[in-house]
Amino acid sequence: MLKGADEAAVEQENSASQHGEMTSWDINDIKLPQDVRQIDWFQEWPDSYVKHIYSSEDKNAQRHHSSWAMRNTNNHNSRILKKSCLGVVVCGNDCSTSDGRKIYLRPAICDKARQKQQRKCCPNCNGPLKLLSCRGHGGYPVTNFWRHEGQFIFFQSKGAHDHPRPETKLEAEARRSIHKAHTAFSASSIRLKRIQEIESLTGAMPMPEALPLLLSKPDAYMIPANFRGHLSKSSQEPTLSSCSGQLLYPRAAGEDEGSGEALTWSRSPSLGRIPSAERLCSGPAVPCTAPSHQHCAHFSTQRVLPVTKGGHVSFRPNTGPLGDGSCGEKSLLTYSSSCLSLPPYPAPQSGPCSRVSGAQPHHQLLAPLRGSEGDMSEGGAQVGLNYCHNDMVFNLYPLR
């Protein structure tokens, strides 16, 4: 990443966790700070040498998620989980999609799957794929460290990614399922004719895989973060942002919410493109790049914890839909589904984002998409989520 931006990024990120008190801890310290007053909102794209303190209730933190493709690394230390970056898979021909975007696929985490992946072809031009390794940490991959300590999860990142962002996990999954759907479709006897018909009607027809995915422009990871942040925090990256909001405190919601938060995001090092599935759920594909979307963005990078006398953090599991550690997923899903089941609105501002933000102070209150796969039994929500999924699968072409 760029130097200047980098430094700003570091500064800003640090301020997220530091804010006066703890700047000084290192993941390897024997004792980590106990008097944490501010915990951070989950960061999907941690970059540079940043540290974050998450709530131990934060699902994404619990799962050690990242939108970077991080694989487990054995550091022979069971107390500190270490992961290293796999980089990004690009097109060997350096092709661009019709709208000028580059191919930035998410490297498979599993070695075997990754090897298989590299034998596949570019979804856009059918050329060879190439794995762009991460060398952002002294020539070696960026490393992330996770450590659970009491009611917090400490995160530390070492190195600055020297490559574009890959698809998020959800994007990759969405692409896979779309691909699957497509191949299934292709398998039917009618299909060839159909496709040809469609092609002749629409002119050039992109590979189905090319749709969701790679909407990254060459400079994609330079787009203002608030934009991305907003979107991913809202509808699309439920997996990553999902339950983070459960510990939301009124104060954080009220104060950190507004312009200040937006500012925080805009200065955030998180730069990137917009998760595709998000687009799929929130409206017509392209609009995500619409500037107006930025207004939807207001995410807090951190949460201010009510600290009781003695510096003890009262971790009252928030009331409301987010309640207990179980994440109040059902309720969340209600929001999620209301978001996801919305018909694609042409007007971004009135789309799922604002609707959701209207219902809840933070987009992170949204439930994980995965909820639709598993722990979901509420009919309504299920329907909503399925709707979304179907929407994704079947409305893709129209979107183009």
Next chain:
DNA sequence: AATTGCGGGCGCG
């Protein structure tokens, strides 16, 4: 079929 975490083991500086 992939992801995730764990841990043994090896080589390097």
Next chain:
DNA sequence: CGCGCCCGCAATT
């Protein structure tokens, strides 16, 4: 000793 990395295993998803 720290680090990067390979490998296989097991539990989940």
